[in-house]
Amino acid sequence: MLIVKKFGGSSVRDKERIMNVARRCEKDYRAGNRVVVVLSAMGDTTDDLIAKAHDINPNAPKREMDMLLSIGEQESVALMAMALNSLGVPAISLNAFQVGMHTTSAYSAARFKRVDTDRLVHELDAGKVVIVTGFQGVNKYDDVTTLGRGGSDTTAVALAATLHADKCEIFTDVDGVYTADPRIVKNARKLKEISYDEMLEMATLGAQVLHNRSVEMAKKYGVTLVVRSSLNESEGTLVREVNNVEKMLVSGVACDKNAARIALIGVKNEPGVAFKIFDELSRKNINVDMILQSVGRDDTKDISFTVDQEEAKNAVEVLKENRERLTIQKIEDEVNVAKLSVVGAGMQSNSGVATKMFEALYDVGVNIRMISTSEIRITVLIDLEDTDRAMRAVHDKFLPDED
Amino acid sequence: MLIVKKFGGSSVRDKERIMNVARRCEKDYRAGNRVVVVLSAMGDTTDDLIAKAHDINPNAPKREMDMLLSIGEQESVALMAMALNSLGVPAISLNAFQVGMHTTSAYSAARFKRVDTDRLVHELDAGKVVIVTGFQGVNKYDDVTTLGRGGSDTTAVALAATLHADKCEIFTDVDGVYTADPRIVKNARKLKEISYDEMLEMATLGAQVLHNRSVEMAKKYGVTLVVRSSLNESEGTLVREVNNVEKMLVSGVACDKNAARIALIGVKNEPGVAFKIFDELSRKNINVDMILQSVGRDDTKDISFTVDQEEAKNAVEVLKENRERLTIQKIEDEVNVAKLSVVGAGMQSNSGVATKMFEALYDVGVNIRMISTSEIRITVLIDLEDTDRAMRAVHDKFLPDED
Numbered sequence: 008m009l010i011v012k013k014f015g016g017s018s019v020r021d022k023e024r025i026m027n028v029a030r031r032c033e034k035d036y037r038a039g040n041r042v043v044v045v046l047s048a049m050g051d052t053t054d055d056l057i058a059k060a061h062d063i064n065p066n067a068p069k070r071e072m073d074m075l076l077s078i079g080e081q082e083s084v085a086l087m088a089m090a091l092n093s094l095g096v097p098a099i100s101l102n103a104f105q106v107g108m109h110t111t112s113a114y115s116a117a118r119f120k121r122v123d124t125d126r127l128v129h130e131l132d133a134g135k136v137v138i139v140t141g142f143q144g145v146n147k148y149d150d151v152t153t154l155g156r157g158g159s160d161t162t163a164v165a166l167a168a169t170l171h172a173d174k175c176e177i178f179t180d181v182d183g184v185y186t187a188d189p190r191i192v193k194n195a196r197k198l199k200e201i202s203y204d205e206m207l208e209m210a211t212l213g214a215q216v217l218h219n220r221s222v223e224m225a226k227k228y229g230v231t232l233v234v235r236s237s238l239n240e241s242e243g244t245l246v247r248e249v250n251n252v253e254k255m256l257v258s259g260v261a262c263d264k265n266a267a268r269i270a271l272i273g274v275k276n277e278p279g280v281a282f283k284i285f286d287e288l289s290r291k292n293i294n295v296d297m298i299l300q301s302v303g304r305d306d307t308k309d310i311s312f313t314v315d316q317e318e319a320k321n322a323v324e325v326l327k328e329n330r331e332r333l334t335i336q337k338i339e340d341e342v343n344v345a346k347l348s349v350v351g352a353g354m355q356s357n358s359g360v361a362t363k364m365f366e367a368l369y370d371v372g373v374n375i376r377m378i379s380t381s382e383i384r385i386t387v388l389i390d391l392e393d394t395d396r397a398m399r400a401v402h403d404k405f406l407p408d409e410d
Numbered sequence: 411m412l413i414v415k416k417f418g419g420s421s422v423r424d425k426e427r428i429m430n431v432a433r434r435c436e437k438d439y440r441a442g443n444r445v446v447v448v449l450s451a452m453g454d455t456t457d458d459l460i461a462k463a464h465d466i467n468p469n470a471p472k473r474e475m476d477m478l479l480s481i482g483e484q485e486s487v488a489l490m491a492m493a494l495n496s497l498g499v500p501a502i503s504l505n506a507f508q509v510g511m512h513t514t515s516a517y518s519a520a521r522f523k524r525v526d527t528d529r530l531v532h533e534l535d536a537g538k539v540v541i542v543t544g545f546q547g548v549n550k551y552d553d554v555t556t557l558g559r560g561g562s563d564t565t566a567v568a569l570a571a572t573l574h575a576d577k578c579e580i581f582t583d584v585d586g587v588y589t590a591d592p593r594i595v596k597n598a599r600k601l602k603e604i605s606y607d608e609m610l611e612m613a614t615l616g617a618q619v620l621h622n623r624s625v626e627m628a629k630k631y632g633v634t635l636v637v638r639s640s641l642n643e644s645e646g647t648l649v650r651e652v653n654n655v656e657k658m659l660v661s662g663v664a665c666d667k668n669a670a671r672i673a674l675i676g677v678k679n680e681p682g683v684a685f686k687i688f689d690e691l692s693r694k695n696i697n698v699d700m701i702l703q704s705v706g707r708d709d710t711k712d713i714s715f716t717v718d719q720e721e722a723k724n725a726v727e728v729l730k731e732n733r734e735r736l737t738i739q740k741i742e743d744e745v746n747v748a749k750l751s752v753v754g755a756g757m758q759s760n761s762g763v764a765t766k767m768f769e770a771l772y773d774v775g776v777n778i779r780m781i782s783t784s785e786i787r788i789t790v791l792i793d794l795e796d797t798d799r800a801m802r803a804v805h806d807k808f809l810p811d812e813d
Binding site for chain 2: 022025026056059060062063064066067068070071072074075077078081082084085086088089090092093099100102104105126149150
């Protein structure tokens with residue numbers, strides 16, 4: 008079996024953790040598997056390097072930032088190869104140049120174009136565990152690129168896809184994907200498996216176990232992902248195309264407390280106003296999520312929408328600057344809101360899920376501010392203070408204790 | 411003018427030093443020169459990485475050590491590119507892969523085979539200062555190699571040779587090559603220039619301003635070296651082929667306190683014994699320097715030689731193990747000795763230099779234990795406690811104050 012295993016920075020932050028990871032890889036190797044390991048930089052290395060760079064030049068060229076940051080992963084892969092060798096396991100570390108992990112040229116936000124297999128296969132055939140730098144690539148100029156936050160997950164999936172790996176294990180602090188955040192919902196359960204689409208919805212909604220890009224890529228190439236804990240041997244959660252006839256109605260409940268709501272009061276009720284408003288925001292790269300439009304007084308209407316909290320200030324400024332042209336009488340914003348969602352592939356063929364969710368919220372007296380839906384998700388905007396209570400109520404409704 | 415400038419680890423150990431180097435490079439760039447900069451790893455980075463590796467695996471594979479150590483220089487070149495950019499100077503960092511610094515495969519002790527110029531010339535033509543990682547290369551497997559201690563000097567000379575640079579400046583803690591160590595000999599003078607061969611003899615003898623390999627390479631390709639201080643604007647010392655009709659009789663006085671003397675008493679006086687002794691030592695990679703053989707009592711002889719102090723213990727053990735076969739009656743070793751040398755290309759055509767040196771030592775009552783000579787060097791072994799006194803006396807004899 009060919010297994011790609013990815014470990015994040017906290018899993019290799021010191022000697023003990025490195026030896027722990029080495030022993031896990033040794034186990035798979037001794038069982039006769041071909042093993043490829045993808046690593047992030049140790050602990051806070053990347054943040055430390057960013058601080059060092061900013062101290063010298065706060066506007067450092069992105070090309071040089073990538074050149075600098077890429078050393079973090081090279082350090083961890085070399086040390087891991089040494090650790091495996093100390094256990095008597097032949098191992099070799101490879102950086103993006105050596106593998107041939109070709110990306111686009113966009114420094115700090117590169118995307119994979121092509122991954123060469125010659126060197127990888129050569130080393131695997133020679134009986135070695137191959138340890139590859141996550142997060143980085145090389146562009147057509149032979150320059151180092153990085154993939155942005157969460158890039159190591161994407162590296163692992165790209166390697167698994169290229170090598171037709173049997174599975175791609177992503178090791179994290181948690182031991183799988185849960186039906187809800189176990190810190191809030193006591194009886195949350197670990198899912199045995201979840202579909203790519205459900206995982207994407209969960210990830211977007213704040214259950215940040217996997218980076219979205221890696222899930223998208225896994226879906227595209229049919230790579231079976233396993234989300235596991237690096238600290239115990241628990242089986243984890245499979246992420247793959249689930250073709251059960253009876254799909255789970257709801258796989259999980261997720262919440263996102265990083266939302267802000269902006270309300271535009273008294274916008275002139277004429278064609279094209281909404282377009283102008285959201286066009287203005289998108290030009291400033293502000294992502295708008297939920298949108299609600301309601302009839303106002305006289306010949307005006309009210310438009311509300313949500314953005315990530317860190318973009319709220321910026322959004323309000325942009326709108327204020329263009330207030331006259333956009334015919335906005337008043338702008339309100341509030342950050343004491345949260346998005347609560349139920350996600351489930353079974354929803355597609357089942358009506359009544361929304362009703363059931365609204366009922367659960369009504370039962371505990373939680374007010375719904377806005378609603379948005381996708382094929383496999385229903386999201387409501389609620390007051391921040393209601394979040395935990397609402398989450399438990401919705402989880403109990405859809406995923407009651409099994410015994 | 412095309413200038414290659416090399417700065418060691420202490421010259422880039424923190425932000426202040428990095429900015430200082432950046433400003434020096436800026437000056438050359440603004441004056442219209444094409445500038446290539448070679449850097450070592452910051453401060454103690456290399457030693458820190460070695461310690462980290464040894465903690466995980468005291469017998470780490472050399473390939474992985476090189477993979478690990480090479481990140482040190484990549485860090486300093488990226489930060490230097492950022493520093494120059496912050497001064498408004500276009501700059502780009504390149505590692506050994508990107509330049510194409512091809513070496514032999516010997517990890518931790520690689521030698522340059524070929525240096526590509528395409529990328530370097532492309533970036534110089536684009537008006538950029540090019541900053542290259544010292545100390546490292548890439549072998550035919552696309553693996554990272556390192557050149558061993560002092561390797562960054564060699565990188566600088568290799569680049570200067572390949573690019574036909576007008577000069578190669580090596581920046582150090584001292585501001586040039588002196589006629590003797592100024593800490594011991596008060597009236598030591600900085601040399602304006604010195605020949606490659608003299609520099610090689612000086613370097614071997616403990617005046618470790620330049621790494622020998624870099625001087626050998628500079629001689630082979632006719633690269634003009636300049637040894638300068640990174641802390642002041644002083645002119646430094648030129649190292650190049652000196653074709654003066656009147657060569658300086660003596661360019662400098664050097665001493666090496668890292669010597670140990672081993673005496674083998676009562677060795678059987680028969681053919682082949684000396685060969686067997688030194689063959690045994692060379693098999694154990696112990697380098698022998700000065701050798702003296704004297705007639706002993708009866709049919710025996712005494713053989714003395716010097717080795718570096720760290721090899722003395724090892725040498726004695728090897729000889730003890732083979733004592734009977736090598737017919738050695740007694741082995742003595744002492745570390746309280748030092749080698750004192752005068753170096754000068756003018757010696758070749760001038761007799762009497764040795765006599766003059768011995769006279770100087772006699773005048774101050776210093777006993778000579780052993781003598782060895784090359785075409786441009788005379789070395790004597792003396793007691794360690796006599797070193798400073800002897801050095802001053804010899805310096806005064808050959809290089810008296812000019813006024």
